[in-house]
Amino acid sequence: MKVKLRIVYPTGYVERPILAEAILTTGIKMNILEATLDARSGELIASLEAEEPEIERLVGFLRDRGVKVERIVGMLKVDKDRCIDCGACVSICPVQAIEMGEDWSVRFDEDRCVGCGACVRACPMKAVTLV
């Protein structure tokens, strides 16, 4: 299954190669979608595809080393009553997570979404929010 993780490095953990260790140990390939980092703390959003027990192992590994890990479910919330399927959000999505269906309704692919917020700003109906 495909999951997205938010990995938060508290103060003092930033300089340790924890993620690299986790990848080498578990053998799970990860794709970093977003990374914010300063001298005190850091936050990563990573997506990966693996079986459930393997994901559990990865999460456990990371937690044992002191970083906070949480699964991200449904970053994007679309108010279908507000949405008019105009398409203003479609061509600006950096990861092509939004597309026009055959019937001209807008479709959001939660799996692909990286939570950048471009569609939130672009929506004239303010129908999209990030959670």
Added chain:
Amino acid sequence: MGFVRGEESLRTYEEINEKVRRGDAVVMTAEEFASYVEQAGLEKAAKEVDVVTTGTFGAMCSSGAFLNFGHTEPPMKMYRCWLNDVPAYKGLAAVDAYIGATAMSETRGFEYGGGHVIEDLVSGREVELRAEAYGTDCYPRKYLETHITIEDLNQAVLLNPRNAYQRYVAATNSTDRTLYTYMGTLLPHYGNVTFSGSGVLNPLCKDSGFEIIGVGTRIFLGGGVGYVIGEGTQHNPRKGFGTLMVKGDLKRMNPRYLRGASIYRYGTTLYVGVGIPIPLINMRVAKTAALRDEDIWTEIVDYGVPSRNRPAIRKVNYKELKSGRVVVNDETVPCSPLSSIRMAREIAETLKKWLTEGIFFLTRPVELLPTDTVFKPLEVKRREPRVRDVMKVEVVTAKPTDDIRAVAKLLVNRGVDHIPIVDDKGVLVGIVTSWDLAKALALGKDRLMDVMTRRVVTAGLDDSIDSVVSKMSRYNISGLPVVDDRRRVIGLITADDISRRLYRRFLP
């Protein structure tokens, strides 16, 4: 011209309405008709089909509503008024007002505007009304605060000076930064294309000869019934940019088809649903009604050029625009609409339903729209200052190899903050400011070339002061070298120069 515009050689309005009354009018949406013509041929299709329905649902900034509030006790001649903090136009009689779609809330700004007020009214929601007056013998009240719903109003009339553009240009962006425009978010380096209008379903596209849409044409407007009351503002039929002025009873409209919108970093507007029935009164009308997406052309225009004459990149038809991918400068880029094609389709279907159910009848226009008006620009007749009028001509420059201490001395002696760095031919290669020099001295650097900024933001002689000010704020700088077409320094313009100039303008 060998024909009379609007001639009813195929069928008359009365014949069509008689069939609508009996419930056997043959009605197709523009999409259905276009494919039927492809399959059966124009002759046969035009003979069989009585009416083709169209629809569009997009941001239409030139929209608004006339409202009559009724009189308070004691009465008031409202001089200024606000609906949910959005100012409404009060240059009318005591309790008449016009709320425009792009007026913005004085407390919530871009988030909420006149378009949202109209949507709230149509939805039956309470709207706060605040008004001020100077008080007269006949209208003593000076202040009012209350709330209203659309039910309380005597009249609520949607009257839109410009709706339903025949077609619109598609937008892209050549610059290196993201632009936020009324054409939506435009990514840098031609990163995407946005377009508006429903192409094959677009009302005026289907009557591009202006033979059936005119003053008095009954239409679908905002989910209710409306009328065309004339050509819209900026109506430009010769260039294929016809527009319509429309009105309708807001009280009978449906909030599904009137939606307040805020366009990021642009402002507020109203999405309006418009649908127009196209009676196939002659073969020319049938032919335009049969136009497909691939027959309807527009241009992709570069919104990176902040001018009223934005350059066109290429021609494009609605089939390509609707495919989601468009080729711009040999690269395929994503493309998406801003107006809802799904809703446009729904409007055309609704109008078709009204006609087949016999609850909507066609009207013959009292007068057809002009086909020869032009869209003129506005020339600024008072001369505005340009860079050449404000800049300093005597510029203190230095060479990249100059010693920092010498340059620092120059800066102090001449009382300047910016020193453009030029090569032997006077060509700009960098710039240093007093701050750069202070930093250089603190870090113990010796030569200018080690501390100067190499990517210099510049101005041209005839640039507007507005464009210089926007560069200053965008790049957080206070001075720009003025260069000629070979990048030789011919002047310097600073924030000080501009503020001094402004100050002089306001002196008595």
